[in-house]
Amino acid sequence: MKIVTILGTRPEIVKLSALLPLLDQNFTHVLVHTGQHYDYNLDQVFFEELHLKEPNYSLNTGSHPQGRQTGRMLEKIEEVLLLEKPDLVIVQGDTNTTLSGSLAAAKLHIPLLHVESGCRSFNRRMPEEINRIVADHVSDCLIAPDQKSVNNLLQEGIPEGKIYPFGNTSFEAVVRNKEFIRQKEVLNSLGLEKGNYVLATIHRAENTDNPENLQNLISALNQLSEQILFVFPLHPRTKKLLERNGIPLSSKIKVIEPQPYLSFLALLSGCRLCFSDSGGIQEEALVFNVPCLIPRNETEWIRLVQAGKNFLLGTNPENLISSVKKIYFDQEEQEKIKQIPCPYETDVSEKILALIKKMERGGCD
Ligand code: UD1
Helix, strand or coil, X not given: CEEEEEECCHHHHXXXXXXXXHHHHHCEEEEEECCCCCCHHHCHHHHHHCCCCCCCEECCCCCXXXXXXXXXXXXXXXXXXXXXXXXXXXXXXXXXXXXXXXXXXXXXXXXXXXXXXXXXXXXXXXXXXXXXXXHHHHCCEEECCCHHHHHHHHXXXXXXXXXXXXXXXXXXXXXXXXXXXXXXXXXXXXCCCCCCCEEEXXXXXXXXXXXXXXXXXXXXXXXXXXXXXXXXXXXXXXXXHHHHCCCCCCCCCEEECCCCHHHHHHHHHHCCEEEECCHHHHHHHHHCCCCEEECCCCCCCHHHHHCCCEEECCCCHHHHHHHHHHHHXXXXXXXXXXXXXXXXXXXXXXXXXXXXXXXXXXXXX
C-alpha cells in the first residue's frame, strides 16, 4: 500500500510524530511538506527533535492571504498525487494545509484519512473551523479525538461507519517525549523558578488579525505582568502584527523566541498556569496537569473545560485580569484542579495503523 501524508505546520508535525514512523515501517510512505511554516523555529527544529524523516516533497508554498495560500498548495499537492498515485492520503487537524490536502485527494478520488476529525468551535469566522468542516466532509476515515467530536460529526450527517473514535494524538506525543525533557536546564537558562510563572502564547488569527482584539489581550498581559511573571514565546504572526499596529509589550514580560518542542514542554511542565489560544497546548497541558486558561470565546476542546481542567476566559481584558489573578494566587484552588481525574489515551497511532492494515486487506468500514 502506498500512503501520502501531507503536513505543513508546527502542530501537524507534532501531532503526527508518533504515526509517521509507523507508516514508514509498514508501508511505502511518501511525506509531503507544503511549506506553510518555513522558519527554522517553527519547522525544521521539530523534525530534528522528533527524529522524523525528511519530507520527500517540499512544496515551499510560504505565507500568503488565505485564498492564495490554499490555492497554491492545492495546485502543487495535486501534481504530487497525480505522480505518486497513492492508495491513501492522510491529513491532520485544521490548517490551510489540511484543507488543501483534503481537497486535492477528494477531487482525485483517493481515499482520505483525517486525523483529529469532528472538532468544532462553532465559530465560522475562524479559518480553522472552515478547514475542519470541509476536511471532515470529504474524508473517508475520520479519526475522532473524543465523544463530543463523534457527536458533532453525526449531527452533520456523517455516517457512523466512517467515524473511528480512537482519541487524540497530542497526548501520546507528549507522553512519548516526556522523558527527554530537561526541565531544570531550560528553566535555569531563562532564570526561571519552577511554579513561579505563567507560560503564555497567542497566535490565533481571530485574536491577532483584529488590532482591537490584540490590543485588549496585550493590555491584559501588560497589567498582569506587574504582579505575575509571564514567559511569552512570540509567534512570528503575533510579532508582525504587534509591530504593524504599534502595540507595545511591557518590559516585565519575558519575551522569548518560539521554542523547540522539548524546550516548550519543559516550560509547560514547570509553569504554574498556562495562558494560551493554541489548541494543541490546551491538550498538552493536561498531561502535565497544568491548568490552561484560554483567552477565547469558544474552544474545540470543550471536554477539558467541562472536566474543570481548563478555563475559557473570553477576551474582555478586565475578566482576563481578574480570572488569571484568581487562579494564580489561590493555591487551594490549584490543588483542587489537579485532583480532578481526566483520563487520556496514548495508543491512537497504533490504532490508526491497525485500521490502515485492515483497509489494506479490504476496506475501511
Ligand atoms: C497556522 C494555522 C493555525 C495553527 C498555527 C500554528 C491556518 C489557517 N492556521 O497559523 O491553525 O494553530 O499555524 O502555528 O492554517 N510566519 C512566519 N514564519 C513561518 C510561518 C508563518 O513568519 O514559518 C508568519 C508570516 O508572517 C505569516 C503568518 O506567520 O504571514 C501566518 O502564518 P500562517 O501559516 O498563515 O498561519 P499561522 O498563524 O502560523
